[in-house]
């Protein structure tokens with residue numbers, strides 16, 4: 001492909017492929033991985049690694065860079081693999097117009113991605129590298145769930161996961177100094193919205209410093225696994241096809257034992273308990289993990305209403321008749337939420353939420369590994385204090 005000609009996107013469809021294969025290419029949704037991370041953390045290094053590794057995926061890359069660096073970045077990254085000199089031919093680039101995709105999401109960004117999707121069938125996976133200053137939340141929303149927001153792209157693209165690259169040398173400082181008008185700066189938003197974290201450049205710092213940075217990341221986002229890397233060297237199974245928005249593995253794998261957190265002698269089967277270890281505030285952002293006992297179906301409906309109030313109105317129901325008494329708190333903001341809820345019948349439901357969008361879906365029986373004795377809700381955002389647990393308890397009792 002001619003890298004200097006954006007309008008020419010080559011057709012890579014194999015015209016000799018069997019008809020059934022072509023049909024499945026037409027209907028299959030293409031997974032999209034978003035790579036985020038603060039300026040200079042190693043996003044392009046990760047992208048280059050993915051593009052030059054022998055993995056068999058045909059990858060379409062969307063780069064979203066500020067200013068004049070777009071061309072430079074694209075050229076620098078479009079290298080062929082030493083192992084496979086032909087690899088370059090199996091990838092295609094779509095450089096977006098200058099400017100930040102998350103700000104121009106409805107026009108240039110969408111149009112460019114729709115143009116790319118005209119070549120559907122030519123690639124198996126999309127990787128979108130954001131700018132170091134982008135908030136990945138709105139970008140993730142674009143590929144996830146809501147057709148009104150995504151302009152129909154969700155029909156064709158599924159959000160596989162958000163991968164955040166954190167600089168091991170400067171990450172701690174970036175998090176500590178990170179502040180914006182509403183109290184949550186970019187580097188913290190990026191960590192908050194991510195499903196996997198790469199702590200990159202670990203060759204530059206001591207183990208003690210790494211542990212401190214890891215601890216900070218974990219407190220902002222307790223549910224994302226953290227991988228230490230040098231030159232973003234990571235086994236791709238940890239970052240591609242992880243199905244972070246549809247699978248329940250990540251939520252089920254958490255081996256945290258809720259009853260170790262409270263005094264209840266018979267475990268915590270009748271109340272919500274909270275993980276104090278992960279309730280933490282850094283520059284206004286915090287995370288909260290709540291363990292929720294098995295619910296009756298009516299309580300699941302109440303839980304869903306409570307989540308709607310939280311995400312859509314930034315309201316924290318205050319107990320009693322929670323629908324009538326709300327504690328409106330404009331600084332209450334949820335950036336990411338996840339949950340796995342268990343009914344007394346043994347059925348399980350999964351919650352996934354990005355910004356004010358959420359989805360609650362039954363977990364298919366084949367995905368259920370044993371019956372957990374409690375459900376879990378993870379909230380990451382701003383203004384999430386201890387009273388939320390009381391508020392949810394009141395909602396479920398009402």
Ligand SMILES: Nc1nc2c(ncn2[C@@H]2O[C@H](COP(=O)(O)OP(=O)(O)OP(=O)(O)O)[C@@H](O)[C@H]2O)c(=O)[nH]1
Pocket residue numbers: 037038039040041042043044045046131132200201202203204229230231232
């Ligand atoms: N020492 C060391 N340097 C690294 C490592 N990973 C990346 N770098 C270097 O860090 C610099 C920035 O890496 P990039 O991959 O361009 O970072 P980026 O996040 O894409 O940067 P922006 O696009 O400017 O936000 C480059 O000079 C890399 O060679 C690492 O693990 N160790």
